[in-house]
Amino acid sequence: MEPTISFFSGFTPNDLLFLGEAALRTLWISVLSISIGTVLGVFFGWILFEGKWAAALTVAPVLDIFRSVPLIIQLVLFYNFAPIVGLNLDPFASGVVILTIYTAALVANVARGGIEAVGTPMRRAARSLGMSYWQDLRHVVLPIGGRAVFPAWVGVALGVMKDSALVSVLGYVELLKASQILITRTQEPFLILSIAGAFYFALSYPISRYAASLEKRWAQ
Amino acid sequence: MFDYNFHWRPVMKNLPDLLEAALLTLQVAVLAMILGIVIGLGLALIRLHMRGPLRWLASCWVELARNTPALFQLFFFGFGLGAFGLHLSPYMIVLTGLTFNCAGYLAENFRGGFQAVPDTQLRASRSLGMTAWQAYTRIVIPQVLRIVYHPITNQMVWAVLMSSLGMLVGFRELSGETQFFASRTFRIFEYFAVTAVIYYVIVKIILLGSRLLASRLFRY
Amino acid sequence: MIQIRDLHKYFGTLHVLKGIDLDVDKGEVLSVIGASGSGKSTLLYCINGLEPIQQGSVEVDGTDVHAKGTDINKLRQQLGMVFQQWNSFPHLTALENVALAPKIVKGKSKAEAREIAAQQLKHVGLGEKLDVYPSALSGGQQQRLAIARALAMEPEYMLFDEATSALDPELVGEVLETMRMLAEEGMTMICVTHEMGFARDVSDRVAFFHQGVMEEIGPPAQIFGDAQSEHTRKFLANVR
Numbered sequence: 001m002e003p004t005i006s007f008f009s010g011f012t013p014n015d016l017l018f019l020g021e022a023a024l025r026t027l028w029i030s031v032l033s034i035s036i037g038t039v040l041g042v043f044f045g046w047i048l049f050e051g052k053w054a055a056a057l058t059v060a061p062v063l064d065i066f067r068s069v070p071l072i073i074q075l076v077l078f079y080n081f082a083p084i085v086g087l088n089l090d091p092f093a094s095g096v097v098i099l100t101i102y103t104a105a106l107v108a109n110v111a112r113g114g115i116e117a118v119g120t121p122m123r124r125a126a127r128s129l130g131m132s133y134w135q136d137l138r139h140v141v142l143p144i145g146g147r148a149v150f151p152a153w154v155g156v157a158l159g160v161m162k163d164s165a166l167v168s169v170l171g172y173v174e175l176l177k178a179s180q181i182l183i184t185r186t187q188e189p190f191l192i193l194s195i196a197g198a199f200y201f202a203l204s205y206p207i208s209r210y211a212a213s214l215e216k217r218w219a220q
Numbered sequence: 221m222f223d224y225n226f227h228w229r230p231v232m233k234n235l236p237d238l239l240e241a242a243l244l245t246l247q248v249a250v251l252a253m254i255l256g257i258v259i260g261l262g263l264a265l266i267r268l269h270m271r272g273p274l275r276w277l278a279s280c281w282v283e284l285a286r287n288t289p290a291l292f293q294l295f296f297f298g299f300g301l302g303a304f305g306l307h308l309s310p311y312m313i314v315l316t317g318l319t320f321n322c323a324g325y326l327a328e329n330f331r332g333g334f335q336a337v338p339d340t341q342l343r344a345s346r347s348l349g350m351t352a353w354q355a356y357t358r359i360v361i362p363q364v365l366r367i368v369y370h371p372i373t374n375q376m377v378w379a380v381l382m383s384s385l386g387m388l389v390g391f392r393e394l395s396g397e398t399q400f401f402a403s404r405t406f407r408i409f410e411y412f413a414v415t416a417v418i419y420y421v422i423v424k425i426i427l428l429g430s431r432l433l434a435s436r437l438f439r440y
Numbered sequence: 441m442i443q444i445r446d447l448h449k450y451f452g453t454l455h456v457l458k459g460i461d462l463d464v465d466k467g468e469v470l471s472v473i474g475a476s477g478s479g480k481s482t483l484l485y486c487i488n489g490l491e492p493i494q495q496g497s498v499e500v501d502g503t504d505v506h507a508k509g510t511d512i513n514k515l516r517q518q519l520g521m522v523f524q525q526w527n528s529f530p531h532l533t534a535l536e537n538v539a540l541a542p543k544i545v546k547g548k549s550k551a552e553a554r555e556i557a558a559q560q561l562k563h564v565g566l567g568e569k570l571d572v573y574p575s576a577l578s579g580g581q582q583q584r585l586a587i588a589r590a591l592a593m594e595p596e597y598m599l600f601d602e603a604t605s606a607l608d609p610e611l612v613g614e615v616l617e618t619m620r621m622l623a624e625e626g627m628t629m630i631c632v633t634h635e636m637g638f639a640r641d642v643s644d645r646v647a648f649f650h651q652g653v654m655e656e657i658g659p660p661a662q663i664f665g666d667a668q669s670e671h672t673r674k675f676l677a678n679v680r
């Protein structure tokens with residue numbers, strides 16, 4: 001009776017493929033941003049720790065902005081700012097840039113906490129053994145501090161993975177955007193959202209449990 | 221370098237509207253936090269003290285809230301529930317979504333807080349003849365609140381930032397309102413830049429207020 | 441008077457108290473000694489109903505602690521307890537620590553409760569520390585605070601569970617001194633302790649616990665000088 005009935009064709013195997021591809025895009029943009037962002041963030045964290053007041057006046061407030069403004073606003077702002085300065089970035093690239101900086105801003109705090117966790121006496125001991133500054137960083141601070149904040153870093157990484165859903169606001173078809181598109185077409189909101197949710201959950205839950213168990217084990 | 225003319229006048233003309241929308245943002249965030257604290261406390265106590273289906277439900281709530289994107293949760297309350305004929309207003313979508321999310325995160329904070337208060341505190345209280353209720357409300361919970369005070373502050377900031385997702389479900393809080401004006405005037409960058417500043421200020425006020433309150437509340 | 445009859449206590453399948461019979465008279469000071477894990481703390485917990493029992497009975501002034509109809513919160517007002525871990529309430533000042541229970545449990549007015557608290561704190565030598573938070577007190581001071589807190593409920597009995605064993609050696613004396621003072625004032629006390637000097641000098645009777653059984657009870661002179669049980673002699677030889 002309704003002419004649209006064939007359009008609302010229900011959920012097909014093809015749609016599952018569509019969702020799968022979108023899930024891969026979610027993974028891809030997350031992995032890319034988290035890796036670069038972590039490297040940057042550790043560097044910033046080191047600056048925050050060593051730089052003292054100089055860093056407190058420069059890097060710290062800038063990073064703070066990225067933690068105090070909603071990610072979605074950052075994305076829209078950057079996407080619309082890039083052309084103004086003559087950059088032509090597609091949604092994916094804009095998303096990666098912002099997610100990376102956002103990750104770095106969060107990781108910087110974690111990394112600084114890690115360095116602080118090592119404590120001066122231990123570092124003095126390392127230096128007294130004749131280690132150079134870099135050897136101390138590499139062989140003492142990295143393993144000990146890294147361990148102390150690894151669970152916190154996992155939390156940040158999983159957070160960014162989930163927040164990558166926001167890049168959909170720029171039109172990048174990651175998992176949630178794909179779900180939205182499918183829902184409009186198939187009118188199967190519950191089924192499709194369940195699939196999308198299950199994907200995020202299946203990724204996030206085991207990793208966070210693993211991090212929590214590591215934290216418990218290392219605390220002893 | 222750029223041949224773009226910034227036009228701030230239309231934004232400034234709408235500034236009162238934006239500030240009013242910011243109040244709506246605050247309102248929904250505060251409400252979600254109040255509900256989230258009450259529910260989160262309940263979830264934590266259930267997970268600590270009960271067995272059976274209720275505990276399982278509480279765990280599901282907490283894990284789903286923590287391991288799926290906030291945007292997914294909003295979508296779920298937005299059109300996922302539509303499958304059951306339940307259609308919430310944009311305001312309710314954001315409120316329920318934020319509450320669901322905050323309650324889940326706060327529940328874990330509360331659980332940690334309860335575990336950090338030694339059992340002996342409860343024993344000592346009971347040995348003085350206090351009822352279980354008195355011991356909890358007078359001795360245990362005040363100590364838990366101190367432990368979770370900082371996490372609650374952080375969660376409040378998150379609630380404000382998260383409420384910006386309202387823009388994607390048609391709720392005209394600060395972000396939604398900004399998008400509304402921006403799309404009418406095509407001054408997207410200008411509008412969102414001003415909004416970013418407003419968010420930043422809100423976050424700073426929350427953190428400052430929390431610090432002032434803490435210095436009055438916790439003298440030990 | 442505290443009357444314990446054929447008391448059995450299990451933690452799951454672990455039989456921790458195996459038929460204890462014990463009377464403690466008004467005004468008496470009883471010291472309980474014995475190896476770690478012999479059930480001394482558990483005995484105290486069973487006396488004021490912090491742990492349920494599986495068999496037998498505990499009566500305090502004729503009231504059965506573990507009977508269904510007993511108002512346990514009311515009964516506990518008669519039984520002050522001091523624990524090994526000084527568990528002062530960290531979010532309250534010394535005065536508030538002591539005043540809280542008289543106010544909310546006994547329903548005293550705020551002013552009255554504070555007056556009682558100030559008086560008890562002076563009594564244990566903390567008159568100068570009324571408005572200090574526990575974090576600023578030493579372990580010995582916190583333990584005396586715990587004693588004052590229990591005394592503020594005007595209990596008939598005081599139960600001490602190794603009140604000094606978590607303290608640094610130099611702080612033990614001040615707490616024992618406070619306990620001795622209470623004994624001299626005529627307080628009825630059951631003291632689980634590892635301080636043999638205190639048990640010998642202050643108590644009227646000493647009970648020795650071994651693996652959930654009260655092996656021996658008698659005046660200090662008998663326990664310390666002429667113990668009947670092999671276990672008691674071995675234990676005393678080791679602690680000295």
Ligand SMILES: Nc1ncnc2c1ncn2[C@@H]1O[C@H](COP(=O)(O)OP(=O)(O)OP(=O)(O)O)[C@@H](O)[C@H]1O
Pocket residue numbers: 451454456474475476477478479480481482483602
């Ligand atoms: N809550 C509990 N659950 C299970 N077992 C317990 C519990 N409390 C005590 N026990 C066990 O009961 C036994 C007696 O414990 P209790 O604390 O009464 O010994 P104690 O004589 O006070 O020793 P200590 O000198 O170490 O304080 C021990 O074997 C202990 O492991």
Ligand SMILES: [Mg+2]
Pocket residue numbers: 480481482601602
């Ligand atoms: Mg004990």
